[in-house]
Amino acid sequence: MLVFSASDKGGTGRSVTSCNMAYQLSMDGLKVAYLDFDFGSPTVGAIFEISRIDRGIAGDTGLHSYLLGDNGSAARLSVRSETDRPELRHSRHPSGRLVLFPGDAGGAEFASVDAAMVRRCTQLLATCEQEFDVTLVDLSAGRSIALTLVLHATAMPQLDRSTVRWLVFHRWTRQHLVAANGLVHGPHGLLETGVACGHARERLVDSVRYVRTAVPELNEAVGLRPAQAAWLQEQNDTLSRAAVRYQLGTTRMLGTTPVEPMLQWREQVILDVDVADRIANERTVSAFRDLAARLSNQAVWERLEGQ
Template identity: 80%
Template sequence: MLVFSASDKGGTGRSVTSVNIAYQLSMDGLKVAYLDFDFGSPTVGAIFEISRIDRGTPDDDGLHSYLLGDTAPAGRLSVRSETDRTELRHSRHPSGRLVLFPGDRGGGEFANIDEATVRRCTELLVTCEQEFDVTLVDLSAGRSIALMLALRSTGMPQLSAAVVRWLVFHRWTRQHIVAANGLVHGPHGLLETGAACRHDPELLLESIRYVRTAVPELNEPAGLRPAQAAWLQEQNATLNRAATRYQLGTTVVLGETPVEPMLQWREQVILDADVSARIANEKTVLAFRKLAAGLTNPAIWERLGE
């Protein structure tokens, strides 16, 4: 399964949520690859707390170099073997794997892509499909070259049999709802660009689900004045109506994550040890687990697509 994480805006929690989904999948015993396609800002290594690649690999063997044809094969590393965090190294499933394909430090966004770049990307995705149960590809925000590259590669015959899913992340605000709609349905968006890359727009639409991030907990209005609590309830109802109007209603939502103070201060993998220490909230971990379970459950996707 190939899963592409996209967002129209930065600051949606796309990367940190995707990293936590990948971690939860590996804890379920799956072999998981994580590809950092945020070429201009490859910081997934920092989220996994691998300090030597916190801004991408300095070894000129990252995904940017690979796609340019400067190195082969693409560099990879085991997250649990390389992380600086002891608890993450020791937190594992006997059958699970979590492998990071980092970007290059200072690689930068591509100005354009040619057929050779598409071929190398397709070959990489085919390799990951054969070796891993789930491959998560973290794309740059917006209508980026990374998004175009993903669409062109998955439109190639070599990947015609692959299960491909798209997660579009947005915060629970009107501006982010509008932006997410534009990324999918707007000019040069996912559907329009996908059609130009030999995708069936209807099938592509069925493969897209939304993840709402940093959604406030309405049942815990601690510290709010009555007027504030009432306003929050009203805004939530308004946002639900807007989501439906902009084609982001509940039938196409895979899940949501709550506001998590720990992640507001530090983007990282949240472990059970963080919950036990009462640093992180259990509901956040449960949200990540629900997203991971939903991602790999065909019945849920079939039901959402009805």
């Protein structure tokens, strides 16, 4: 399964949520690859707490150099072997793996996509498809070259039979709803670009689901004045109606994540020990587990598709 994490705006929690989903999938016993396609800001290493690649890997061995043809294969690192965090290093499922393909330190967004780059990208994704149960590809925000590149690659015959899923992340605000709708349905968005690359529009539509991040809990009105609590409820109702209007309603939503104070201060993988130490909230970990389970459950995915 190939899973592409996209967002129209930065700050949606796309990368940290995707990393936590990847971790949960590996804890379920799956072999998981994580590809850092945020070429201008390859900081996934920091989320997995691998300090030596917290801004990408040195030596022109990362994904950026691979796609340019500067090296014959992209570097790959076992997250649990390389992480600086002992608790992450020792948390593992007997058959699960979590492998990071980092971007290059000092890499930048590509100016354009050419046939050679598409060929290398296709080969990389096909190799990951054969070796891993789930491959998560973290894309740059917006209508990026990374988005165009993987749309070209997944339209190639080598990947035509692959299970491809798109997760579009957005915060629970009016601006983010508008942006997420534009990324998928707007000019030069996912659907328009995908069709131009050779995808069937309906098949592409059926492969898209949405993830709402940092959604406030309305039943936690402690400390709020009555007027504030009433205003928040009114705004939530307004956003729910807007989500339907922008085609981001619950029938297309894979799941949500709550506001998590720990992640507001430090983007990282949340472990059970963080919950046990009362640093992180259990409902946040439960949200990541639910997202991972729904992503890998074909019946759940199809049920959302049919609603």
